[in-house]
Amino acid sequence: MHNNSKIAVTVITGFLGSGKTTFINSLLKRYSEKQFALVENEFGDIAIDTKLIKGVEASQMFELKEGCICCTITDEYELVLQELAERFQNVEHLLIETTGVADPASVIRPFFRDEKLQELYSFKGTICLLDALNFHNDYEKDLKYKQIAVADFVLVNKTEKQFSEEKEVMKKQVRQINPMSEIQFAKYGIAADFELEKVTYRPKFYPAFQGEKSLHSRISTQTMVFSKPINKSEFEYWLSYTLDVYKNEIYRIKGILCFENEAFEFVLQGVGGSYELFEGEDIISRNNSEIVVIGKLDKMDLATNF
Numbered sequence: 001m002h003n004n005s006k007i008a009v010t011v012i013t014g015f016l017g018s019g020k021t022t023f024i025n026s027l028l029k030r031y032s033e034k035q036f037a038l039v040e041n042e043f044g045d046i047a048i049d050t051k052l053i054k055g056v057e058a059s060q061m062f063e064l065k066e067g068c069i070c071c072t073i074t075d076e077y078e079l080v081l082q083e084l085a086e087r088f089q090n091v092e093h094l095l096i097e098t099t100g101v102a103d104p105a106s107v108i109r110p111f112f113r114d115e116k117l118q119e120l121y122s123f124k125g126t127i128c129l130l131d132a133l134n135f136h137n138d139y140e141k142d143l144k145y146k147q148i149a150v151a152d153f154v155l156v157n158k159t160e161k162q163f164s165e166e167k168e169v170m171k172k173q174v175r176q177i178n179p180m181s182e183i184q185f186a187k188y189g190i191a192a193d194f195e196l197e198k199v200t201y202r203p204k205f206y207p208a209f210q211g212e213k214s215l216h217s218r219i220s221t222q223t224m225v226f227s228k229p230i231n232k233s234e235f236e237y238w239l240s241y242t243l244d245v246y247k248n249e250i251y252r253i254k255g256i257l258c259f260e261n262e263a264f265e266f267v268l269q270g271v272g273g274s275y276e277l278f279e280g281e282d283i284i285s286r287n288n289s290e291i292v293v294i295g296k297l298d299k300m301d302l303a304t305n306f
């Protein structure tokens with residue numbers, strides 16, 4: 001019970017597909033005695049991530065869809081934060097997962113600007129997941145750097161195949177962008193020495209971005225919904241072809257799929273041109289498949305005949 005004490009808040013940021021949801025699932029498992037609430041902001045009008053989170057009561061999970069907290073849904077975000085604290089007196093720690101294209105400064109700012117939120121919450125800091133496998137591709141460098149610059153803690157993820165020399169180089173690169181943050185290395189969101197309580201906020205100056213209206217104004221999403229079971233091999237053929245043709249434009253693809261002659265839903269996870277398609281934990285209960293594609297998609301036609 002938090003009663004008169006404030007709810008701790010940690011923001012989890014990081015570029016598309018860096019491992020934010022994977023990391024949150026690992027926290028929920030590890031700190032299973034803690035009462036968490038989760039605010040999930042997804043880019044796109046279908047929430048895939050909330051379906052992949054295991055360990056927070058559905059009523060304590062808040063989805064902010066159809067926009068991004070950092071630019072289009074600020075008012076809704078602040079209302080959700082107030083309502084959450086007032087309705088769920090048992091919550092001890094709030095985790096906020098930003099979209100992979102968010103400017104985290106805008107997500108953090110209300111905790112320092114809004115007096116009401118300051119009475120309810122104690123801001124503990126920002127963790128940035130950094131994708132070691134895809135950090136060096138050319139996608140949206142400004143945005144990736146800003147997410148690192150704002151963080152109190154950088155968790156360099158996907159390091160299972162990295163040698164110590166590569167880790168040292170990576171550390172130096174992060175230090176150049178953010179000399180203040182703590183840095184640890186993780187595999188599937190798990191770092192040996194990580195302690196949530198030790199992530200602490202270090203005051204920083206968050207200048208408003210002077211260039212384009214938003215750091216991600218060029219990035220958009222397309223959602224594809226299919227109401228009949230799909231043929232798996234035809235789908236895989238289409239997927240490999242599409243990811244190959246549009247490897248510089250599609251930053252992220254994810255979905256929950258219903259294939260012909262399969263009992264369980266399949267989960268699609270694609271980051272930076274490669275993908276995984278694996279059987280999920282849920283039995284198919286409806287014949288719908290939903291796919292979200294994120295990237296520079298303005299001139300792209302992803303129509304299919306499944």
Ligand SMILES: Nc1nc2c(ncn2[C@@H]2O[C@H](COP(=O)(O)OP(=O)(O)OP(=O)(O)O)[C@@H](O)[C@H]2O)c(=O)[nH]1
Pocket residue numbers: 014015016017018019020021022023049099100129157158159160186187188189252254269270271276
């Ligand atoms: N090889 C490898 N893959 C990982 C690791 N951590 C996560 N992944 C995979 O990376 C993909 C994306 O992971 P998510 O946790 O969904 O990433 P995210 O940051 O929440 O993605 P968005 O919300 O779309 O930005 C999934 O296929 C994960 O299984 C890791 O340490 N190593």
